[in-house]
Amino acid sequence: MRIGLLGTGNVARALAHGWSAAGHDVLLGSRHPAERKDIGLPVAGLSATADHAEVLVNATPGTASVELLRSIGAPALAGTLLIDVGVGLSDDFTELSHPNSSLAEEIQEAFPLTPVVKTLCTMDSTVMTAPDGLDGPSTVFLSGDDADAKRTTGRLLTDLGWPPSAQLDIGGITTSRGQEHFALLFMGIAGGLGAHTFNIKVVTRPPAQVLPSA
Numbered sequence: 001m002r003i004g005l006l007g008t009g010n011v012a013r014a015l016a017h018g019w020s021a022a023g024h025d026v027l028l029g030s031r032h033p034a035e036r037k038d039i040g041l042p043v044a045g046l047s048a049t050a051d052h053a054e055v056l057v058n059a060t061p062g063t064a065s066v067e068l069l070r071s072i073g074a075p076a077l078a079g080t081l082l083i084d085v086g087v088g089l090s091d092d093f094t095e096l097s098h099p100n101s102s103l104a105e106e107i108q109e110a111f112p113l114t115p116v117v118k119t120l121c122t123m124d125s126t127v128m129t130a131p132d133g134l135d136g137p138s139t140v141f142l143s144g145d146d147a148d149a150k151r152t153t154g155r156l157l158t159d160l161g162w163p164p165s166a167q168l169d170i171g172g173i174t175t176s177r178g179q180e181h182f183a184l185l186f187m188g189i190a191g192g193l194g195a196h197t198f199n200i201k202v203v204t205r206p207p208a209q210v211l212p213s214a
């Protein structure tokens, strides 16, 4: 697929390399494309990246994402699946910019013709593309209102190394707030462990099949 990634930081680079290795046509979108030649993958401006993309990924600071998407414009984003990995955190990682909601909900409301799926934001960028590097399987969550968009996202997650059994569809876009608010616990766990390279796994009794929703 043609995948455009907004942002050129840790998350965008990791995902772009992961999907490129899986055979996808990736393009990173930057505010300053001429200054981002060191990535080893193509970089373009934000609108050119959106134009290129069948699937667009938001990997920009959650405090800036909506304004950035507005600069691209709703018509250019209409009909394009938007995978949102962003979280709006304060500089000291102690407060959320969407305390009673979520970034993904705000994006979905602002761009109603763009199906938004929230995923991957509950783990470090190093884990997003190498889930088998951990000591056992773990869980990645999906939130969104559009079933087709979630199915496509599920296939792209599989291409990064997340088998369907590791993917848990937790419901509509409002469930994104759970994923985003987990960021606060994530920072606590990272502090306790002294490391960011970990993930959580949902365990049940009796053993249940955890499959993406139809």
Ligand SMILES: NC(=O)c1ccc[n+]([C@@H]2O[C@H](COP(=O)([O-])OP(=O)(O)OC[C@H]3O[C@@H](n4cnc5c(N)ncnc54)[C@H](OP(=O)(O)O)[C@@H]3O)[C@@H](O)[C@H]2O)c1
Pocket: 006, 007, 008, 009, 010, 011, 012, 029, 030, 031, 032, 036, 058, 059, 060, 061, 062, 064, 068, 085, 086, 087, 088, 089, 120, 121, 122, 123, 124, 125, 126
């Ligand atoms: N790092 C992680 O492990 C992780 C895990 C889960 C979720 N997240 C979330 O994923 C998103 C990306 O994280 P990241 O670690 O990749 O961030 P990052 O390294 O700071 O990169 C963010 C990128 O967004 C672009 N950008 C656009 N508008 C911006 C603005 N106003 N200020 C700063 N950068 C802006 C920049 O690219 P250009 O300068 O080229 O435009 C920048 O490289 C964030 O929302 C973060 O909360 C991160």
